[in-house]
Amino acid sequence: DTAVSQTPKYLVTQMGNDKSIKCEQNLGHDTMYWYKQDSKKFLKIMFSYNNKELIINETVPNRFSPKSPDKAHLNLHINSLELGDSAVYFCASSQTTREDEKLFFGSGTQLSVL
């Protein structure tokens, strides 16, 4: 009964390739996010979607394109992968009310670009 699930867990690929990471949440939340964690464990938001609408886009290269087919899914497509894209990518979700803002994170996708 995983609340926020993302696949794959590990992704190893060559520079220049295009890859996608999928995320699904079964919590009934209306907002989903992508966060990136670098090798120093620093976590930074990339995108957020609320009911399929892009809300936050944090100066991420346009090689990264999130897609939300419905409010339970938020996928991340990355074109022309670069070495610097190697990181752990976390999907998260929340219900956006003032009473409850906490994010629930998936278990991460470790992307290694060779």
Place this chain on the structure above:
Amino acid sequence: GENVGLHLPTLSVQEGDNSIINCAYSNSASDYFIWYKQESGKGPQFIIDIRSNMDKRQGQRVTVLLNKTVKHLSLQIAATQPGDSAVYFCAENIGTSYGKLTFGQGTILTVHP
């Protein structure tokens, strides 16, 4: 281990001791604060949160203290257990967008049996 070479702040305690993890935040406009625990190979896991209109909040074995005067947040863990060993992150939201959390650098907590 996975955390070797990370150069994050570290805290080592004995099982049963109380732990205090500190965090300084930068934005005086932040109105929401949250602590996460991240175990090796897993995603951040919610521990406790607090709004800026409070200065203390308690959960099960955990307490968060907020000092807005000096922009300081702390997480206290009572009777620390080996299972508490993890990286702990504080995060703040300045209120411009829901879920736009700005994370601190993390603190490695190691609990020795």
